[in-house]
Amino acid sequence: xxxxxxxxxxxxxxxxxxxxxxxxxxxxxxxxxxxxxxxxxxxxxxxxxxxxxxxxxxxxxxxxxxxxxxxxxxxxxxxxxxxxxxxxxxxxxxxxxxxxxxxxxxxxxxxxxxxxxxxxxxxxxxxxxxxxxxxxxxxxxx
Amino acid sequence: xxxxxxxxxxxxxxxxxxxxxxxxxxxxxxxxxxxxxxxxxxxxxxxxxxxxxxxxxxxxxxxxxxxxxxxxxxxxxxxxxxxxxxxxxxxxxxxxxxxxxxxxxxxxxxxxxxxxxxxxxxxxxxxxxxxxxxxxxxxxxxxxxxxxxxxxxxxxxxxxxxxxxxxxxxxxxxxxxxxxxxxxxxxxxxxxxxxxxxxxxxxxxxxxxxxxxxxxxxxxxxxxxxxxxxxxxxxxxxxxxxxxxxxxxxxxxxxxxxxxxxxxxxxxxxxxxxxxxxxxxxxxxxxxxxxxxxxxxxxxxxxxxxxxxxxxxxxxxxxxxxxxxxxxxxxxxxxxxxxxxxxxxxxxxxxxxxxxxxxxxxxxxxxxxxxxxxxxxxxxxxxxx
Numbered sequence: 001x002x003x004x005x006x007x008x009x010x011x012x013x014x015x016x017x018x019x020x021x022x023x024x025x026x027x028x029x030x031x032x033x034x035x036x037x038x039x040x041x042x043x044x045x046x047x048x049x050x051x052x053x054x055x056x057x058x059x060x061x062x063x064x065x066x067x068x069x070x071x072x073x074x075x076x077x078x079x080x081x082x083x084x085x086x087x088x089x090x091x092x093x094x095x096x097x098x099x100x101x102x103x104x105x106x107x108x109x110x111x112x113x114x115x116x117x118x119x120x121x122x123x124x125x126x127x128x129x130x131x132x133x134x135x136x137x138x139x140x141x142x
Numbered sequence: 143x144x145x146x147x148x149x150x151x152x153x154x155x156x157x158x159x160x161x162x163x164x165x166x167x168x169x170x171x172x173x174x175x176x177x178x179x180x181x182x183x184x185x186x187x188x189x190x191x192x193x194x195x196x197x198x199x200x201x202x203x204x205x206x207x208x209x210x211x212x213x214x215x216x217x218x219x220x221x222x223x224x225x226x227x228x229x230x231x232x233x234x235x236x237x238x239x240x241x242x243x244x245x246x247x248x249x250x251x252x253x254x255x256x257x258x259x260x261x262x263x264x265x266x267x268x269x270x271x272x273x274x275x276x277x278x279x280x281x282x283x284x285x286x287x288x289x290x291x292x293x294x295x296x297x298x299x300x301x302x303x304x305x306x307x308x309x310x311x312x313x314x315x316x317x318x319x320x321x322x323x324x325x326x327x328x329x330x331x332x333x334x335x336x337x338x339x340x341x342x343x344x345x346x347x348x349x350x351x352x353x354x355x356x357x358x359x360x361x362x363x364x365x366x367x368x369x370x371x372x373x374x375x376x377x378x379x380x381x382x383x384x385x386x387x388x389x390x391x392x393x394x395x396x397x398x399x400x401x402x403x404x405x406x407x408x409x410x411x412x413x414x415x416x417x418x419x420x421x422x423x424x425x426x427x428x429x430x431x432x433x434x435x436x437x438x439x440x441x442x443x444x445x446x447x448x449x450x451x452x453x454x455x456x457x458x459x460x461x462x463x464x465x466x467x468x469x470x471x472x473x474x475x476x477x478x479x480x481x482x483x484x485x486x487x488x489x490x491x492x493x494x495x496x497x498x499x500x501x502x503x504x505x506x507x508x509x510x511x512x513x514x515x516x517x518x519x520x521x522x523x524x525x526x527x
Contacts, residue, residue, distance in 0.1 A: 013300065013304060015304035015305075015308065015331050015335060016303070016304055016307065018308075018328075018331070019304070019307045019308050019310075019311045019328070020307075020311075022311055022315060023311045023314065023315070026314070026315055026318060057296055089296075090299035090300050090302075090303045116299070116300075116303035116304075116307070117302075117303040117304075117306035117307040117310060118307060118310075120310055120311070120314060
């Protein structure tokens, strides 16, 4: 039987991580945290999350895109490629616009995109559906 | 523009109807390692310039067909940063002056020695490098201006979003067993974020005010001693929980500076609070004031994380913040030092920083001393402005 859904939060805002952690733990999720993109990548093997929650603007204004791209395309993270990434940012602008301006559109488009502050019911529903997708793709040989 | 320009050998286009001249230019320039292309008339030359995007154009003024003058104006139309050297067989000052008026960078009268050509080409290429650099900086500023709105709104939204989310989650955790303790902690965190945001808006308004007009409303003799004392007192609230000691030496006689007292306070507040914020627990902040010739020197030094050399050039830029390697950033928007810099500039002074990563930083502000003759010229320009 499947254990608790594991979520890795990659965000440099301590307060964002604290409130999301409390919310998710109250709903039975297992939560891991990373305060930077690099730390997030480092923690992947140890946490093996079902879903990654990833902030866009951290050290640089587009750090999250790079991290998403690393997870999805870099050979060394191949085994984590199936993990759905939920990107979050307080910028209201639709990321599709940003992505369509970039050359490698499909390489950086996140699986899900939410804006801060999170709309709690929508956020939880998104996580559930991401976790479902993760479990399904994770069981496929690949 | 031409991306190859940065690393490949500079590209030079020579346009001259005289085959001997084309050949000798080419020989001299090839020998110097430049990539040289020659063209025998203006039309082909323009086509070549369009295609090769050269770093330097050498053009004969008197050619059949399109004249050298027309080549100059057409090249500059497509690339305002183009550097053009004219060569002319009937070297009168008048034609040279005309060509320079049309936008040529320099002229070379025929006949010329290989060395003369080499020197003028080297100067021209240096000029080109500077122009491209200036243009790159201009583009960068433009990009920054455009991204500014996004950036500012992100800076404003982040703390608000954090507070909103705390409250929202708290509401959903009403029957949380750790409720009371968690609530207390989160209320504190919310307050901090709200204060951070208020400070950001306040700084932001200060900077916008300086943008439009002088922030310093007056330039009067000001005794920094009471301001230093009161700023240190203010910052004690920040420093004490971290065990950071705030120290200052008694201010010696004759340290009146010409300043706006309000600005001087804002300046010191920013420097001292930074020195506390970027310090280590149990560290020290020291403020010294002394007279150095025609100036008053205010020094704020700390025993904090320091600033690595690579960041120093950006330190006084708006929104720039130093992050400790690997660790989270400190609260704040990175406007404090931008404000310091502007105030100091307005007051006709200067600010310097010396820093050693892991050891601490020292900010040194020099302001014109009251009654110092040597400070007068810069003050007059300020009054006139």
